[in-house]
Amino acid sequence: MSFTPTLLAWYAEHGRHDLPWRQTTDPYRIWISEIILQQTRVSQGQQYYERFVERFPTVAALARASEDEVLRLWQGLGYYSRARNLHAAAKQIMEGGGDFPTNYADVRALKGVGPYTAAAICAFAYGQPYAVVDGNVYRVLARYFGIATPIDGTAGKKEFAQLADSLLSRTAPADYNSAIMDFGALQCTPTSPDCTQCPLCESCQAYRQGLIYDLPIKAKHTAIGERHLLYLFIHDGERMLLERRPAGDIWQGLYQPLLVEYQQPTPEAAMLADIHKVLRQSKGMAIQTPALQFRHVLTHRILHLTCFAIHCPTLPHLGNMQPVPFAELDNYAMPRAILKAMEQLRIGR
Numbered sequence: 001m002s003f004t005p006t007l008l009a010w011y012a013e014h015g016r017h018d019l020p021w022r023q024t025t026d027p028y029r030i031w032i033s034e035i036i037l038q039q040t041r042v043s044q045g046q047q048y049y050e051r052f053v054e055r056f057p058t059v060a061a062l063a064r065a066s067e068d069e070v071l072r073l074w075q076g077l078g079y080y081s082r083a084r085n086l087h088a089a090a091k092q093i094m095e096g097g098g099d100f101p102t103n104y105a106d107v108r109a110l111k112g113v114g115p116y117t118a119a120a121i122c123a124f125a126y127g128q129p130y131a132v133v134d135g136n137v138y139r140v141l142a143r144y145f146g147i148a149t150p151i152d153g154t155a156g157k158k159e160f161a162q163l164a165d166s167l168l169s170r171t172a173p174a175d176y177n178s179a180i181m182d183f184g185a186l187q188c189t190p191t192s193p194d195c196t197q198c199p200l201c202e203s204c205q206a207y208r209q210g211l212i213y214d215l216p217i218k219a220k221h222t223a224i225g226e227r228h229l230l231y232l233f234i235h236d237g238e239r240m241l242l243e244r245r246p247a248g249d250i251w252q253g254l255y256q257p258l259l260v261e262y263q264q265p266t267p268e269a270a271m272l273a274d275i276h277k278v279l280r281q282s283k284g285m286a287i288q289t290p291a292l293q294f295r296h297v298l299t300h301r302i303l304h305l306t307c308f309a310i311h312c313p314t315l316p317h318l319g320n321m322q323p324v325p326f327a328e329l330d331n332y333a334m335p336r337a338i339l340k341a342m343e344q345l346r347i348g349r
Helices: 003-014 027-036 042-055 059-063 067-074 082-095 104-108 114-126 137-143 154-167 174-188 205-209 269-277 328-331 336-345
Strands: 225-235 241-246 260-261 287-298 300-313 322-325
Touching: 003 174, 027 042, 027 082, 027 114, 042 067, 042 154, 059 082, 067 082, 067 328, 104 114, 114 174, 137 154, 137 205, 174 225, 225 269, 225 336, 260 269, 269 287, 269 300, 287 336, 300 336, 322 328
Parallel strands: 225 300
Antiparallel strands: 225 241, 225 260, 241 322, 287 300
């Protein structure tokens, strides 16, 4: 059997047919699922998908929502630009008449929709012959065909896109795309592929040449930066001070307690001195010690967080900070690291 028929036969027996976005041709719901799954495991993403489409069942419902409401529902998924782009694209669709676009060029023109997502929507919703190319597809094709061209370069992207298109089933593009993605996620996995049970192993170049763990190849290595963040959870026992994070940085548009950022690791004694400077007008201030300290890892940076819970009988006036009642904290979308700190510091309980 050749590559594509073998893949489709494997999918018929082993594919994840019960996923909710596999049981619909609604382009809106397929779009939501694809955006969520860009940086999220299926096991986690399905819960968010179901909550998201329940709260925003249509493009119009999403477009009518406030950005804060969209971000709150996205809270914990990370990569919050995805949620902001979804919201902007929903408004874009409504401004164009309210109908979800039905051709590749118009789908691709939506805010935050790249070639992969546009291909997925057109194939899954409309049965159009577009091949998806994501991390799973790169891995399966690179291994099976023994391709050493780096996948993160212009030449590699073009080569893999052309190969994926040549293998696509024109009569069943949705099944083929689902099949190759599931095959990469379940069978030809990054670190522990089950080659002995693989229906393609006899003709797989990487398996025959012992290159399973060498393919695919990436030419570039992104430098990992480190940041040192001091967070002050200032509260009066009933309310806590929060501010919205600015544009152009991590966690854009989400809420956080007062932040002091250092350029290098800083002793706790120096941090405490800075806290007293910032809150020098706050009488009766009580700082909960020791500080909570932990690392939070993002894609290209490591955050070193130091967090203090600080009780102030009278909340100070600090820039754009606003007092939020504990009972209303769930209405403010916050980064997962901040939620973790609040839980461990027992703030708002």
